[in-house]
Amino acid sequence: MCQACDSFLDRLFAKGVLHETGVDGLYGRGQAFEAVIEGMDRLITRTAANDHAEVIRFPPGMNRALFEKSGYMKNFPQLAGTVHSFAGSERDHLALLDNIHNGGDWTGGQGATDIVLTPAACYPLYPIVARRGPLAPEGGLFDIQSYCFRHEPSKDPARMQMFRMREFVRIGLPEQAASFRESWLERARDFAETLQLPHHIDVANDPFFGRAGRMMASSQREQALKFELLVPIESTENPTACQSFNYHQDHFGELWGITTASGETAHTACVGFGMERLALALFKHHGIDTNGWPNSVRAALSL
Amino acid sequence: MCQACDSFLDRLFAKGVLHETGVDGLYGRGQAFEAVIEGMDRLITRTAANDHAEVIRFPPGMNRALFEKSGYMKNFPQLAGTVHSFAGSERDHLALLDNIHNGGDWTGGQGATDIVLTPAACYPLYPIVARRGPLAPEGGLFDIQSYCFRHEPSKDPARMQMFRMREFVRIGLPEQAASFRESWLERARDFAETLQLPHHIDVANDPFFGRAGRMMASSQREQALKFELLVPIESTENPTACQSFNYHQDHFGELWGITTASGETAHTACVGFGMERLALALFKHHGIDTNGWPNSVRAALSL
Numbered sequence: 001m002c003q004a005c006d007s008f009l010d011r012l013f014a015k016g017v018l019h020e021t022g023v024d025g026l027y028g029r030g031q032a033f034e035a036v037i038e039g040m041d042r043l044i045t046r047t048a049a050n051d052h053a054e055v056i057r058f059p060p061g062m063n064r065a066l067f068e069k070s071g072y073m074k075n076f077p078q079l080a081g082t083v084h085s086f087a088g089s090e091r092d093h094l095a096l097l098d099n100i101h102n103g104g105d106w107t108g109g110q111g112a113t114d115i116v117l118t119p120a121a122c123y124p125l126y127p128i129v130a131r132r133g134p135l136a137p138e139g140g141l142f143d144i145q146s147y148c149f150r151h152e153p154s155k156d157p158a159r160m161q162m163f164r165m166r167e168f169v170r171i172g173l174p175e176q177a178a179s180f181r182e183s184w185l186e187r188a189r190d191f192a193e194t195l196q197l198p199h200h201i202d203v204a205n206d207p208f209f210g211r212a213g214r215m216m217a218s219s220q221r222e223q224a225l226k227f228e229l230l231v232p233i234e235s236t237e238n239p240t241a242c243q244s245f246n247y248h249q250d251h252f253g254e255l256w257g258i259t260t261a262s263g264e265t266a267h268t269a270c271v272g273f274g275m276e277r278l279a280l281a282l283f284k285h286h287g288i289d290t291n292g293w294p295n296s297v298r299a300a301l302s303l
Numbered sequence: 304m305c306q307a308c309d310s311f312l313d314r315l316f317a318k319g320v321l322h323e324t325g326v327d328g329l330y331g332r333g334q335a336f337e338a339v340i341e342g343m344d345r346l347i348t349r350t351a352a353n354d355h356a357e358v359i360r361f362p363p364g365m366n367r368a369l370f371e372k373s374g375y376m377k378n379f380p381q382l383a384g385t386v387h388s389f390a391g392s393e394r395d396h397l398a399l400l401d402n403i404h405n406g407g408d409w410t411g412g413q414g415a416t417d418i419v420l421t422p423a424a425c426y427p428l429y430p431i432v433a434r435r436g437p438l439a440p441e442g443g444l445f446d447i448q449s450y451c452f453r454h455e456p457s458k459d460p461a462r463m464q465m466f467r468m469r470e471f472v473r474i475g476l477p478e479q480a481a482s483f484r485e486s487w488l489e490r491a492r493d494f495a496e497t498l499q500l501p502h503h504i505d506v507a508n509d510p511f512f513g514r515a516g517r518m519m520a521s522s523q524r525e526q527a528l529k530f531e532l533l534v535p536i537e538s539t540e541n542p543t544a545c546q547s548f549n550y551h552q553d554h555f556g557e558l559w560g561i562t563t564a565s566g567e568t569a570h571t572a573c574v575g576f577g578m579e580r581l582a583l584a585l586f587k588h589h590g591i592d593t594n595g596w597p598n599s600v601r602a603a604l605s606l
Contacts, residue, residue, distance in 0.1 A: 026362060028360070028427060093380055106371075110415070114326045147450060163362070
């Protein structure tokens with residue numbers, strides 16, 4: 001039997017749940033897929049309704065200068081995407097077209113713009129919060145969303161290069177950040193049970209780059225700064241992180257100069273929902289046709 | 304009086320309708336702004352409900368090889384955005400970090416990926432339709448959406464670098480494409496009246512690059528291939544195109560090899576909604592606070 005001909009991704013293509021573009025990790029989304037994403041968005045909003053978070057939605061790119069300051073290129077240079085553009089003359093343009101026509105590399109003449117693709121939904125948030133001045137005593141709570149980019153082409157449908165991340169971000173005292181993360185770890189179990197997804201929660205680390213990165217990853221695990229909700233999608237042995245729960249201590253507070261009401265450096269924590277991964281987990285475990293999904297799951301997603 | 308201190312964009316920032324990022328044309332969206340976008344999305348869906356278009360949603364990037372073939376770099380090189388990434392060694396990485404640290408240009412070492420930012424929502428659609436083979440006799444009708452990128456930094460809030468475009472695309476016989484465009488020109492008037500926006504519809508041209516481009520623009524106008532729904536936002540003399548209605552003749556059908564049921568080259572037409580521009584038009588004409596908008600407009604948008 002031809003495994004490759006019958007992969008989960010191929011079945012998603014065959015049924016129009018996703019649409020092939022010729023680039024691994026870059027797909028069009030069909031009606032059923034989007035209905036699931038929208039249903040989950042509503043379910044997450046209902047879960048957090050009484051928290052009264054401030055809603056901000058970001059475009060898929062952010063300010064390059066702020067991105068540089070964020071330290072992302074130190075930790076994850078291999079995943080970042082910078083946006084480049086043509087700023088030449090008509091003569092340069094003719095040379096560019098010749099290059100394209102001859103199948104040559106025409107991209108060398110592109111110059112970096114002020115924009116990079118957003119790597120995680122919360123990166124553009126911190127400078128906005130910092131600009132507002134010291135936090136109120138109750139701290140800050142934000143409900144954010146962005147299309148994110150990570151340059152890691154893969155045939156695993158759960159490892160997309162462009163995907164949506166919904167996040168809640170808590171900014172305030174250490175105990176406010178800690179209790180926020182605890183409450184979302186509890187909600188995550190309810191969420192996965194409502195959606196009838198097999199799951200477990202485990203300590204995790206980010207994919208830091210290089211040798212120095214391996215030490216950072218190990219320190220992150222030791223301090224239990226990152227947890228993930230894992231659901232088997234492409235593989236049972238290596239389940240996919242569909243939500244993450246991160247405590248940044250005072251890293252972003254220090255970096256951006258965010259202070260509490262009493263003038264101390266703010267601590268931050270976030271919970272991120274990988275919307276495409278969660279949708280794929282549902283298609284994997286309940287079937288390619290959403291009409292056949294368990295009634296309670298359909299009801300939770302208003303399908 | 305200081306005009307600049309009191310611009311429409313500044314008022315949008317002051318009320319948290321949009322959030323500044325430090326890059327012109329790149330903004331976070333507040334809760335009220337997103338509620339208007341969502342309301343318009345639902346209104347457009349209701350308007351087209353009986354058309355039974357196939358729904359596809361695209362990520363903000365597309366396949367670079369297909370983009371090259373599309374001819375976009377011939378016509379609008381100045382607007383395109385290519386996505387570049389780091390693929391170097393640990394040593395290259397250290398040099399890159401030194402560059403960032405010293406405020407040097409670190410982006411020269413970034414190499415082009417297989418992805419470019421999507422310039423208009425319909426660009427990724429045509430290759431997908433072509434791959435399916437000849438059209439059915441009734442042709443094709445698609446309801447698509449994408450975040451789009453155009454590199455034109457501006458303080459005019461209606462000229463964003465990253466914005467959402469909702470589109471309907473008709474693919475079939477010349478008369479199918481023509482009658483599709485006619486019907487949307489009629490619907491556009493109803494749409495603008497429902498939203499109580501001052502408007503007119505006029506023939507238009509795309510911003511083709513360079514001297515050769517001026518001839519293409521003039522030919523496009525002469526043949527009346529493009530119309531726009533114009534609403535004053537930043538200026539009464541130069542109203543903003545909030546919707547466009549395009550007849551591509553057999554351009555995309557020929558380019559991608561899309562054929563009708565009887566084997567002829569398909570004609571295509573599209574109507575595009577600039578979602579951010581329409582939202583801004585509403586904030587401009589009805590006020591910064593959506594609570595004060597006319598009841599019938601609020602009802603149409605389910606605010």
